[in-house]
Amino acid sequence: MPAAQLGSLFGPDSQFHRFFNDPRWALAMVRATVLEAAHPQIGAALIDNSTFVAHPWRRLRNTLVSLQRMFGADDDARQREAARLNRLHTRLSGTDARNRPYDAMDPQVRAWVVATLFESAVTMCRLSGQPLEQSAMEKLYAEFQAFLAALGDQAGHLPPTLREFWQYYDHTVQTELENTQALRIILYKLFDHLPAPPLLDGLPTVWAAGRALAGPVIGTITVASLPEPFRRRAGLPEVPGAQTLMQSAYMAAGLARFLPEGWIRTEELTDLLYLSADSDDPRAATITALRGRMKRAGALFRLITPFPVQPGPDGGAAPGRSAEEFFDAVLDQTGDGFLDWPDLAAMARELSSRLDLDEPEETRLYNAYAEWWRELQAALDIDGDGRISREEYAAAVPSLAGPALIRVAEVLFEVTDTDGNQFIDADEYRALFRTAFRRTVADADERYSRSAFVQDFLSFMSGRRRSSAYDPLLAGA
Template identity: 80%
Template sequence: MTSTNASQADSYPGPGERTPHADPLFGPGSQFHEFFNDPRWALAVIRATVLEAAHPQIGAALIDNSTFVAHPWRRLQNTFLSLQRMFGADDEVRQREAARLNRLHSRLNGTDARNHPYDAMDPEVRAWVVATLFESTVTMCRLSGQPLEQHTMERLYAEFQAFLAALGDQAGHLPPTLNEFWRYYDRVVEEELENTEALRIILYKLFDHLPAPALLDGLPTVWAAGRALAGPVIGAITVASLPEPFRRRAGLPEIPGAQTLTQTAYLAAGLVRFVPGGWINAEGVASLLALSPESDDPRARTVMAVRDGIKRAGALLRLITPLPAEPEPTTATGSQRSAEEFFRTVLDQTGDGSLDWPDLAAMARELAGRLDLDEPAETRLYAAYAEWWKELQQALDSDGDGRISAEEYAAAVPTLAGPALIKVADVLFDATDADGNQSIDADEYRTLFRTGFQRDLADTGGTYSRSAFVKEFLSFMSGRQRSTAFDPLLAQA
């Protein structure tokens, strides 16, 4: 879209429409499609996430509701999947994903620690999320020495406008022209962004304490060594790439050489684009990081073989490095787990040290997303989790503060498999049983768990009955029994 065409537009291009010179706004041939598998875009997405977190409303929503601290790899994979659906060529898939995102955002509202309201459906908030993705993509190209030409930027901006329009937002939430966008962007950066708690967690906690992805979970020393080197570097690169007025106003540190390091990192990432086609695939990398060691994916077996070799090397590494030892898991042997670990890895989905409604809502959100539920089934799942939350509050919230601490949970030594949790299990079974034949077949199992059957089923014919499914879910959610199916679904990072 040229600037002349953009200035004449009264509204965003609709989903599936094309710009006047017939460039597609979605799918193959779009500008975004060319960037999606660009390795530099990983750095751009991190930068965009920091700019989002600096917005007071978005920062508050992240602190209260997001799983980005406790389950960052799961969050990463879900983000890539959502962007793939929204920017793909299939209009029906895009509309379905837009409806799902709108339902998700409609549930994210409340007040922050200063009693200021936040609402993820606020059109200005949604516009800022899209603005950060667009601007960070432009900055990505500039920092790597390949700035976009004006007409390419205008085409990319039209695609992000169409993305916002696909969500149902009206014209005006993003400026109609690219020139007006830059004035809008500078105003938000200078007047609205803050050094929020969410921003500080991302920059100073998440990078330094990033949990290992599932396939590397058994290599704590190796992961800690790599993280100790990469975490500060990623943080420095991200801070140095942020707009200078915001860095100054937020009091973010100026690290000598950080600007040079940032440009070098973007340039080096850009060089990876020249490896043979198909070697770099954003969705594939994200899904690989989220693979469970028990997965039947051939890539998991390959990585596990490599991991076994790294374990042997890790023994030597522990002898020659001064890194402190990683704490040993507080679990019993075999299939049992401690109450403390269950609370930390399963119940506390947001990673804030307590259990409240956003934690259970995060579970419902993950399950609904995996199953790609429509509105009635998703609402039924959320309602079942809400009833379970009421049951948990009545049983465990001894001080009446509206949340359950790890101490309250451990002191009660609860048996959580009450009527409300049984209802959750039944609703989840119904949602997974897509054909309604009262058994879960291999395809339905894979949709939920992203792997094939991991064990001999009690049933004949290679299916998973309601009773077997409910029994295993309750055993897992009661907090004591591990599960090769549900642990990768709800416990892994």
């Protein structure tokens, strides 16, 4: 597809852009993710490599940023994002529990991801009582075809016409989707154990109360919205009243169309979820006052509900943490209970995404993490199974800081120091940590030196010290 034709399908006049700030899109995204996870190859890749269990809010934010770049009006940004996604997918391959291969660069797999986004957008309109007209549906389908073409995939991986798409979609649902482990985790574990976003971190009682009510509802709505042939074949439960609840939720979300334009902006809501009390954002003062009220509400909940109270960062937690706590919060990025290469690759991926790295800086960072993984494996993999358990890590030397970890710190400093002046200034600091300088890390000239950066990074990664800068970067949900 020519570049000029691609450009005409993106930007503020696109059909997709109209959906991006639509509350119904949140329900559609969850539904699309479940349909993706039901594909054997995608489900296996999620289980082995994704941080969606341990860091779901971070993954959500990265997905939204990626979609904005791909569907935005800036063609250069779209090309850079497409190149980044292709590099990311190239690194995701392996075999599942049944020894079946998976490859994130498989064009049919990539086509199914795009297909779930398109079909879920169409379904959300239908379920909310506002079905798309045929012309709008065809325009939306052309936009998602252009999305796939922007990634460099050749035509033919998605059917050329909308009529043929529905045949392809029904065939895939009936013959290829499975009740995968990733699907079960999303439906029955993720919503029940969803960690609090940064905005509500430190308010465990309030969050537990809301999650206990909302989690089962979201799971029930999502299951009810899935194609009936797949629900039956996968043995997903039929909850009485689920269809009514699902349609009510979509229709209620659809009422947002009557709100004044601009009242709901996905980007601002996402930023708000990531706003911490000590942020330099002007909204932080209001959030701090709100958190105070929510804490008082939490105290009331503790009197009348059985939700367990867990210590949060505002609850006087000690500056350090045990080896087991550090393992779970920082090292085990995929949440599977072990430390292996996908966990460190997830760190490299998150840092590269935050800094918006191109080649060769991205590969330098990945290579540094790969060398650290080899160092950790040689030192801590006692039973030789190719991964490090929580017990192996705790029993060894948790404060291990060898040459490879030092190299990770140095490379991270170098790719953050974009002007090469051997200091991280305010803008560079904000790009990495998404907040302004902290007095604990900035010197009198408001510059972060290489030596100070490396020392702080090593103290966090090997000494298990809590850090107002690094905890949100690598341990935040």
